[in-house]
Amino acid sequence: MRLAQGIVIDKEKTxxxxxxSAxxxxxxxxxxxxxxxxxxxxRTYDLKSREQGRMIQVSLPxxxxxxxxxxxxxVDIINPVADTVANAxxxxxxxxxxxxxxxxxxxGKGASGIAEKASKTPSDKDK
Known part of the structure; x- marks a missing residue:
């Protein structure tokens, strides 16, 4: 059994x-x-969740x-969806x-720091 579209999550509350972590x-x-x-x-990553009080795993394509x-x-997760798989x-x-x-x-600051660093690095198109 699978949920048709999964459950859309309110990231902050959940x-x-x-x-x-890794x-x-x-x-x-x-x-x-x-x-x-x-x-x-x-790929699946371990993240520490303050609200859940434990480690969670999040899979990315x-x-x-x-x-x-x-x-x-x-870190922040983009468009998280929870889903289930049930086996009788x-x-x-x-x-x-x-x-x-x-x-x-x-x-926060980390994301903007990376964006700044990327914008200062010449791209292959500029060479």
Whole structure:
């Protein structure tokens, strides 16, 4: 069973302040023969959530570049959606929750610092 569009989340009320911890895992696509390919499907990151009082995991699509923020850097998740997967058992069902997002960015001063640094670096077009 899956929710049609997932549950849209009010980030501030649900997570509060988020701090980056680490890359938890990378999920790889499978080849036609069932073996694991080298192409990344998605990456899951551990974030500390003040409101939840524990670590949460957030998955981002592979099209988003690898995030290598400093430990405990304050971050913001872009367009988070919670969803579930339920598997029937003899006693009912086991339900797993997961959170997916479009991106993960530094919050506050860190994000503007990166933007400034990027704007000062000459691009390949300028060469």
């Amino acid at each position: 997570f509060g302040l988020l701090k980056f 890359l938890r895992r990378e999920v790889f696509l499978q080849n036609e023969d069932g073996t694991v390919s080298t192409e990344v499907k998605e 592979a099209s988003v570049p690898l995030k290598e923020f400093d430990y405990n850097a304050e 058992t003899f006693r009912g069902a086991d339900v797993d929750w997961y959170i997916k997002a479009d991106d993960l960015v530094l919050r």
